[in-house]
Amino acid sequence: MPIDEATAGFLAAMAQAGPPVHELDAPTARAVTGALKPMYGEGPEPDSVEDVKLAVAGGTIELRVLRPLAPRGVLLYLHGGGWVIGSIDEYDTLGRILADQTGMTTVLVGYRKAPEHPYPTAVEDAWAALDWADRHRAELAAEDAPLVIAGDSAGGNLAAVCALRARDAGGPRIDAQVLVYPATRLDGDFPSYHEPENQLLLSAESMRWFLDHYIPVERRGERDASPGGAESLAGLPPAVVLTAEFDPLRDEGEEFAARLEAAGVPVQSRRFERQMHAFFQMVNILPGSAEGVDYLVESLDRLFPR
Template identity: 40%
Template structure:
């Protein structure tokens, strides 16, 4: 349950908040453009005192407070008590490209009939984060759609350079197809979904499925995806010093994830410049105003449309990168989750109707 669904509300901006937002606007701080609920999450994150990860080793960066930690701190401060969401999570392992890797299965209670499946990949620049840091999104999608959601971890850089994560993501998709029935799912209704670097993995799974003759995902959901390699786009310029993601951090992620600069020419990374996007499944694509990746996400939506792919692209103003999983305290996150859930439910229903017609024939 969110603040909004519970009927609770946060107080209006304090004098201190008003002054901080005014001074931020004068200084050109992109965070000053954040909605009040979003800015309060950012203030909680600042209070947790994370060090700039671009100054850290990967090992130290992985120990830093995360936006999800800030959300938890804000929930504790407001005294919000969430209602049970009916979602049960269980940890398993799946065979990655080189070794078994962690995955988490999210299910709601039901009548035992096979359900659609959403294969989800978390963010973290291919260097940081894990299933716990990105627990909120798969949990919310399971609750809102009734689908079985599989959150698959993957090998991280720099210990495992590109394309290790991409190879693992494809193997996770193969595993979900093979184990769909054992997971309580319907192998004919599988969607892929990811946030940030995970959004890049999700669309590359769809591309690999097309190219390798695997069943194509029913739908793909790309949340603030990494879609290009140009760090001089308009959104990089205006959000150079944004939080929780900025230009210096993206440079740090890329520097650790790739073996050499030449890898940036790989179409799996330069989706907007080099990838063939024809024949991909219908797509929901979410972008955020205060995000260096906004421009490339919107460019990806246009390139998908030009390739003949049906796209529902929704841009949310006043929120930052990683806002999507913050529905308990950020109104636009709740609205974004509702939009994604509607698209997934509609896509799964259309596929189920098609399957029934096929069986009848």
């Protein structure tokens, strides 16, 4: 079936609004995606909202802590945007929805962006945020509360990298990973990259633009860049993997889910039919977003019954 009608209408409007991201410079691309923020709405009001400045190597990053009443866990969320665009302000509405529906304190991570801060800066920022969330687990929820690391697209890449790092370092303890159409093989060339119907908001050309801003070709096979290329995925936390039918990253995300399952990791995965890359974060714009959030919440409820 073709892409859903809401997505087709959104893409038509975006095409009239201006050129695709790969024809822009990074600051202009950030401004274009930032202009969508008012369309997301305000989102539910959590019990408390706190912006935290976290010192990291070479600077500081911002964390936004969205705490529901009586949180049952911590959800550390790394936003998408190809390591170049996106912000915690743009993801604020999604974060509020996740905090409200999961019942978990949701921490949005404002990691630094390429090309000003190329690889591996985003990885190190994500790792620092994970360490902070683990050290503050008791304050964010409870001492023994589950800690879930999550992200979409580039954020899914960072979440998967951090899960591998935590396994190999013996901590922090991650209780689940949620990977939404993750980039798992930056050195890969999968069929879904080349399917004409997948050249939408994210295309093979725009993905090359993101990668060229983020990481040199010769480093794209490193484990902190391509977690899907890790020799073993055994011993990783349970995973929830969402992919989209019309997405250049579809095949690598589904390959990663299959490899996790083959390694004995509990996996819940679903391909969202008629959806494109980026559908998940487009709350109040694309109806598929609500379906994706529902799936995430239901999957976490199976892992951590209320």
